[in-house]
Amino acid sequence: MSLKLFYAPGACSLAAHIALREAGADFELARVDLAGGEQHSEAYRSLNPLGRVPLLATERGSLTEAPAILAWIAQTWPEAGLAPLDDPWALAQVLSFNNYLSSSVHIAFATLFRPQRFADGDEAAAAMKAKAPETLDQLFTIIDRKIGRGSWVHGADYTTSDLYLLVMTRWLKRVGHDLNRYPALISHAERTLTRPAVQAAFEAEGIRFA
Numbered sequence: 001m002s003l004k005l006f007y008a009p010g011a012c013s014l015a016a017h018i019a020l021r022e023a024g025a026d027f028e029l030a031r032v033d034l035a036g037g038e039q040h041s042e043a044y045r046s047l048n049p050l051g052r053v054p055l056l057a058t059e060r061g062s063l064t065e066a067p068a069i070l071a072w073i074a075q076t077w078p079e080a081g082l083a084p085l086d087d088p089w090a091l092a093q094v095l096s097f098n099n100y101l102s103s104s105v106h107i108a109f110a111t112l113f114r115p116q117r118f119a120d121g122d123e124a125a126a127a128m129k130a131k132a133p134e135t136l137d138q139l140f141t142i143i144d145r146k147i148g149r150g151s152w153v154h155g156a157d158y159t160t161s162d163l164y165l166l167v168m169t170r171w172l173k174r175v176g177h178d179l180n181r182y183p184a185l186i187s188h189a190e191r192t193l194t195r196p197a198v199q200a201a202f203e204a205e206g207i208r209f210a
């Protein structure tokens with residue numbers, strides 16, 4: 001199978017990257033220079049009209065949106081055990097959590113990183129940015145309470161939710177948020193960082209957790 005992951009170092013595409021490594025998939029990486037605006041180029045927009053990473057180019061076409069890519073990887077390599085595929089309820093929990101990360105947590109970060117996307121004018125953008133830490137605190141407090149110390153997001157088994165959460169935890173640390181407020185989140189990140197697939201993806205992207 002020919003696969004190419006369009007990514008940017010440390011971006012949400014890191015979740016798809018880790019998942020491909022966890023699955024043992026054979027894939028190529030194609031770096032997109034987000035800071036240089038490559039995502040807006042005609043060539044890239046012809047692949048993804050929204051101009052975002054991740055994008056996974058497959059033999060059947062292009063797939064976008066992190067939760068969909070993660071679900072596809074988990075189903076395509078079932079032996080990797082990245083999702084509870086034989087239990088509809090447990091699988092729905094994984095999808096629910098991953099969609100929470102993509103539609104609530106990621107968007108809260110986006111109001112911090114790119115407030116001008118959501119508000120016209122400097123004043124409105126500054127107000128939006130100022131509100132982000134409070135929103136992130138609410139969202140990560142919910143996560144911290146959900147995940148028990150010493151277990152994965154959904155209990156005994158590691159799933160795509162864990163590697164996706166690590167990407168968001170890393171962002172939280174990098175924006176200077178005090179992680180000590182979330183003890184379960186810290187121990188979750190420490191545990192996830194010991195996985196060889198996670199370490200290999202970090203090395204390939206040239207990034208560190210902190």
Ligand SMILES: N[C@@H](CCC(=O)N[C@@H](CS)C(=O)NCC(=O)O)C(=O)O
Pocket residue numbers: 011012013034039051052053054064065066067102106114
């Ligand atoms: N809903 C999309 C969001 C993708 C997204 O916003 N990706 C960011 C990187 S984390 C991006 O490509 N940003 C470039 C830009 O906004 O111009 C997903 O979950 O895959």
